[in-house]
Each structure stands twice: as structure tokens, then as C-alpha cells.
Amino acid sequence: MRKPIAAANWKMNGNFALVEAFAKHAWPQGNVEKIFGLPAIYLTKAHEMGLAELAGEDVSAHVSGAHTGEISATMLKEAGASYAIIGHSERRTDHGETETLLIEKWKQLKAQGLKVIYCIGESLQEYEAGQCDSALLRQLNPVLDAGLVDADTVIAYEPVWAIGTGRTATPEQAQEMHARIRAFVASKYGQEVADNCSILYGGSCKASNAPELFAKPDIDGGLIGGASLKAADFKAII
Numbered sequence: 001m002r003k004p005i006a007a008a009n010w011k012m013n014g015n016f017a018l019v020e021a022f023a024k025h026a027w028p029q030g031n032v033e034k035i036f037g038l039p040a041i042y043l044t045k046a047h048e049m050g051l052a053e054l055a056g057e058d059v060s061a062h063v064s065g066a067h068t069g070e071i072s073a074t075m076l077k078e079a080g081a082s083y084a085i086i087g088h089s090e091r092r093t094d095h096g097e098t099e100t101l102l103i104e105k106w107k108q109l110k111a112q113g114l115k116v117i118y119c120i121g122e123s124l125q126e127y128e129a130g131q132c133d134s135a136l137l138r139q140l141n142p143v144l145d146a147g148l149v150d151a152d153t154v155i156a157y158e159p160v161w162a163i164g165t166g167r168t169a170t171p172e173q174a175q176e177m178h179a180r181i182r183a184f185v186a187s188k189y190g191q192e193v194a195d196n197c198s199i200l201y202g203g204s205c206k207a208s209n210a211p212e213l214f215a216k217p218d219i220d221g222g223l224i225g226g227a228s229l230k231a232a233d234f235k236a237i238i
């Protein structure tokens, strides 16, 4: 059975002092899996100080070579990461990342035994036009068809209109979308894979709204941006 997950996404925030503070923090040792998504440059120090599990916030679609500024799956692994976040809406928007590219990134991660947190979610425009399903299918179908989803896959449902806006999907809205995502996975991979696939909610999730969201049957935890930058806030969510 899938286990609850609290995943931090620091984005382009933090510094070595914050890494040290997080590494020294007394994190709860219960059955919630904690994942710390940090800028790649901080992973090695976090790993050396014993912070775990660690995630890169992106990865290159290439193995190695002439790709200035890119960070490979091998490098993430060597730095101590066991996960990588791919397809975050900020990367889709800022860098024009497409499903075709994300499939290549996913293959690189899989080849190195790194687990994937795959982000999907509809834009405000799609939300207002009632096009949530087609937005999710556009982002989900190619990776499902590529055979990439497995029991280790974590899917993060992040309505773009809720990310960093303070506007959260209601627990009912989020549950409905999570159930649909699980049904999409089941339709291609069968119910067992779908039942084992963790689906996290992301979008202005914080300690005050997490209990209601996480109480829903298809919400297995959260991908947390702003509220993961203070250890006490993230701990409260865990």
C-alpha cells in the first residue's frame, strides 16, 4: 500500500545555512516519507549532513557531454538524491518543457534508479474553461503510453492557479482530480499499479489546510513550496 509523503520544493530559495538548519532539525520519524527537493548545488551538503530523502528539482534529458549548465541524473545520484521533480509548471512555463522532453528526462532518471515526482496540473485559463480533464490527459497520457509509470512513481497534482497564490483547491476539488488521475492510471496500467501510485497535492498547501486535504482518500500527501522553507512549517505539515 502507498505511504504518505510530504515533499518539499525549495525552488530557487535557500542557502547553505538553511540546509544546515534542516539537516540538524529533529524531524518526525513516523510513517510519513519526507522528501527534500533542493537546488542541486545544496544536495551534496544536505546528503553529507544526513538529510534524506533528497530530490533534484529538475534533470537533464542527456546522459553527459556538451550541455552547459545542465545536471545529469548520474550527478544527482552522486550528490545523494534518490528522487527528482520533473514537469513542474514553472519549468513548463519558464523553459517551454514539453511531454516529449519530460519523457527523455524520466528515462534518464529511471536508468539511474532515481524515482520521479511528475508534476501535472491545469492553468487558470483551463480551469475557468472547464478543461481540467483534457489538461491532465495531455500531460499524463504521453508518459503513461511511454510505459514510464511504476509503483515508485509519485504524481503531483498542482493546479497552476493555486501555486504560490494562497488560493488552494478545496479538499473536495482536489479529491475529485486525484481520483480522476488514479482512474487514468488504472485505465492504462490496471488498478494495482494505480492503487500503489502516490498522488500528492500541491498548491498553497500549509499546516492549516493540510489535514483536510490529506484526509481525502486519494490525496497521499503534498508537494510543498512556500511552506517548506521553514523547518517548523514543514514539520507541522509532516
Ligand code: PEP
Residues within 6 Å of the ligand: 009, 158, 162, 163, 164, 165, 202, 203, 204, 205, 223, 224, 225, 226, 227
Ligand atoms: C510548488 O510549486 O510545487 C508549490 C506547491 O508551491 P506553493 O506550495 O508555494 O504553492
